Amino acid sequence: MAVGREVAGVFTRNVVTLVLSFGNSILLTRTLGVEGKGEFALFSASVGLLSLLLGLGLDNALRYFVAREEVERDRILGFYLLVVVGVGLTVFGVARVNHLAFTNELLLPAARQRPLFEAVLAGTVAANLFFAALSAVFSGTRAFGPLNRAMVGFSALSLVVYGVLFALEVTGRVSVGAGEIFVVYLGLQTVNALVLLALGMRFLGLRLTPRLPGRALLARMIRYAGQTFGANLAQFLNYRVDIWIVQAVVGTAPLGLYSLAANLATMLWVLPRSTSQVLMPSMAAGDEGTSLPEAARLARLVFAAMVVLALPLALGARWWIAWLYGGEFQPAAAPFVLLLLGCVPFSLCVIQAAALAALDRQRINLTASVVGLVATVVLDLLLIPRYGIAGAALASSISYLLTTAVVLVAFARVGGLSPAACVLPQPGDLRYVLDGVQSVLR
Numbered sequence: 029m030a031v032g033r034e035v036a037g038v039f040t041r042n043v044v045t046l047v048l049s050f051g052n053s054i055l056l057t058r059t060l061g062v063e064g065k066g067e068f069a070l071f072s073a074s075v076g077l078l079s080l081l082l083g084l085g086l087d088n089a090l091r092y093f094v095a096r097e098e099v100e101r102d103r104i105l106g107f108y109l110l111v112v113v114g115v116g117l118t119v120f121g122v123a124r125v126n127h128l129a130f131t132n133e134l135l136l137p138a139a140r141q142r143p144l145f146e147a148v149l150a151g152t153v154a155a156n157l158f159f160a161a162l163s164a165v166f167s168g169t170r171a172f173g174p175l176n177r178a179m180v181g182f183s184a185l186s187l188v189v190y191g192v193l194f195a196l197e198v199t200g201r202v203s204v205g206a207g208e209i210f211v212v213y214l215g216l217q218t219v220n221a222l223v224l225l226a227l228g229m230r231f232l233g234l235r236l237t238p239r240l241p242g243r244a245l246l247a248r249m250i251r252y253a254g255q256t257f258g259a260n261l262a263q264f265l266n267y268r269v270d271i272w273i274v275q276a277v278v279g280t281a282p283l284g285l286y287s288l289a290a291n292l293a294t295m296l297w298v299l300p301r302s303t304s305q306v307l308m309p310s311m312a313a314g315d316e317g318t319s320l321p322e323a324a325r326l327a328r329l330v331f332a333a334m335v336v337l338a339l340p341l342a343l344g345a346r347w348w349i350a351w352l353y354g355g356e357f358q359p360a361a362a363p364f365v366l367l368l369l370g371c372v373p374f375s376l377c378v379i380q381a382a383a384l385a386a387l388d389r390q391r392i393n394l395t396a397s398v399v400g401l402v403a404t405v406v407l408d409l410l411l412i413p414r415y416g417i418a419g420a421a422l423a424s425s426i427s428y429l430l431t432t433a434v435v436l437v438a439f440a441r442v443g444g445l446s447p448a449a450c451v452l453p454q455p456g457d458l459r460y461v462l463d464g465v466q467s468v469l470r
Contacts, residue, residue, distance in 0.1 A: 370424055
């Protein structure tokens, strides 16, 4: 039950941060309005894409090799500081050249294409990468306690900051637009990274030294990272490329509505992500009680919980979205419901893909992600011009279903299981849940 207790701890943390993030979403959306929400969606999508492209999947490799106790902790900080400094300078240079030479909104909204916001973009990407690396070390060592508390604290800090900005905007004391939110977002990400660094030095014994990982280990990390990089990049584009296509085809205001629907739907992944964050390093380290049948059980239980949670949210979507975010955002309800059709089954993929990665089977995940990405792009180009953001939502859901199907079939084959046993509740599942709850309570 060790894995179950760790999952419960991470899940509790993620539920608390989800509630706080939900509050952040409401405050940001009401502060920015439809247009500003669209601009912020483009900025955050660019941060995510650049972090993936330039991070090269090294955080995933770090999690894997730390879990296997093959990386000396005093060689991590110096290496990653070099990485993030190089990444930050690269992002700024690329953004500056792109905005001087071309006319596009690939990286920043047109109104924000100047050196100040290019530097904000570069700094945010660098802070994100450093934070991801430190989180990977905590996960690899299974030091979930301090990480859980830190993540809750970060979300609470964001809620306070965005609450103050909302109050200033409502009272008319300060005009808060997307540009100001970009700068605040950079500040929050930097604070988060520095705090996690301090916790890593205290609890994990991380030290800044000029020593770097050996060449042989770096080569193995790069090989592992290369495979996870392709899968993660394809999967990120799978559920973010529609941001740029919606922006290009129907404009910023519809993007503001669609980005809200997408954010709300993907918030439901808190449970499968909690499970995968614990399962992957535990299986990589060969911990007792972690196996593919165990991963299958966790996946189908999480899927059942997702179905139960999604039904009332879908039925009341028009009412609660308008109530929380304002009447101007009520049109986001329809794409939200369509997205749930794919996001709920995708919970299976999140957990099963993590188990396959722990077994060094990333090529399966890469294949599934590429299939989903191709489906997203083709269906977006076909459906968005005709159906707008509803077409984008339907395209994403179909893509998620295809990705899940590929991972599910491969997972069942590798584990010698039937696909049904990886999806549908099995005898003994209820007893497993009850035992797990009792164990956590004890």
